[in-house]
Amino acid sequence: MTRHGKNCTAGAVYTYYEKKKDTAVSGYGTQSLRLSKDAIKDFDCCCLSLQPCKDPVITPDGYIYEKEAILEYILHQKTEIAKKIKAYEKQKNAKKVEMAELAKAEKETKVKAFLEKESTIVSKPLNPFSSRAGEAQAGSSTKAIKQEEKDLPSFWIPSLTPEAKASTLSKPDKTIYCPMSGKPLKMKDLIPVNFLPVDDKLDRVQLITKQERYICAVTRDALGNSVPCAVLRPSGAVVTMECVEKLIKPDMLDPISEMRLTEKDIIPIQRGGTGFAGSGVKLEAKESRPVMQA
Template identity: 30%
Template sequence: MSRHSKNNTARGHFTYAEMQMLDYGTKKQRLGRDSLRDYDACYLCLQTARDPVCCPEGHLSCKECIFENLLAQKAEIARQAKQLELYQAQEEKEQELKEAIAQQVILSEFERSQMGVLSKSRTVRGQTADSAKIADSPLVQTHSSASSTPSSVNSKKRPFELDEEELERMSKQERIEVAKVLEAEEKAKKPVLPSFWVPSLTPSNKKTEFKATKHHTMCTAGEEEHKLSLKNLITVQFETAVDDNDGSDPKLAKKSAICPICRKGFTNTTKMSILRNCGHVFCDNCCKQFVKKEGKCQTCGKKTKDKDIVSLTSEGSGFSSGGAKEAKKFDVAFQ
């Protein structure tokens, strides 16, 4: 029988020690208490929240931190809106330039065709399908329907009138079609095998359309972002108790948050609820037994409905019963 060793590679499977030495595949490890923030810690600065506030989903943060975050998001939204305006203005300018070039091509071809230098079949306008669109236009249809009506119904012929808006629309549509044909001809002139070192000839040289990614200020504490504004913030009011078991100076005694009803201290394993209208925090058991049944806050006496109760989120204690938090690392598997 062979001697067991941590580096024994003759077996058909990996031992635990060998798995820990691997640098590929999927690795996961449960996070301990030191890797999780406290129940009263801000999710932005990760310190004990000062002037704590929470969003409608129960994510706790410092008042100063969330204000700075919202201001930064608004500045980013304004920057993206300004960049979008510049992009749209540039697109309009380029489109106007293309239409101007197309208009000049149309005029030059018209002059040459009138002089008998250029045949109509070889013009750029002959490659477009404007004739079919003009035939289907409401102006032509109205004129044809008016001319086809019998004389008994309409004894007087209605005079033919040119609609300036319709003419402008048809002219613009013709310029757009000619611009597309010119762009297609320009692309066809490029070599089949482009010189990849020239930026204008690279196959991946495509102009991406700019889109604004942010339109509202969001709360990023949870897995799914949700809208957040200053009006929706809830001021959190923890009831604190002084822990003087060590008999030290009362001024240096540690203060901890407790439930106002059962007087039990809050931890990461405690499920807590906050009242939206007053901001007082209770444990879930006391909230169900007293606050929901009586319909008022047990601290200040304000009326409370079920929709005013918000559950505060916590990252847990690191144990399976208090919230399973794992860190995973993905890498290319051994082949």
């Protein structure tokens, strides 16, 4: 489209270009953005704090956490569950008391109604032409009208004002779930991870500033987001998946602790992306905003 066509505003048709331009300026519609490598978590960073781990642990699903962060999360969840259980038990006990009071009131109502019926029974029939019968009939009709007026709802009389009932709480779930996978998580499921640094002489600050911080415990290859890695459960060593396929799986022995391995003992690490489309990670972020009608 020519520049004249883009800047033409005298047309009667709302063109696609004009709609796209107005959408970007006004803040309507869905906005898409491709994430770069700087916006993606490194493979050795905690999934909660997003910082390099000092004492890393891994879940059976392959998510790495800082031990302190994940324990604080589990403790916080247990505290919240305890609060919900306490509120649920309080509601349950209040409901029991309310049901008991209703049963007691219903019983008293039945007794009162029975006594009123008994009191109306007379041994001699009333003379309809006497003044007492007329007074009794008038009194009963007046009493019925007063009772009907009393039962009518009113927004101005405090005793008849309708009240909003509290929302009913459901029984809380006592299970703690992993914040990343959503599966049940227990403290005993956390496995310590032993990363092998590139240089043992470097302190923590110097190690964090390096781009390649850790190497494979067997092949000494550099680890990163572009290298699929796995953790061996018995020793906690981090090795590349290429090492697992070629060196470990034929014998199913841990090369560090020399213990027998099973398929569950080899835990692939859930890594972030590399900024390239072939990394196997969704790198496109979308923000849904109000839609502008044409």
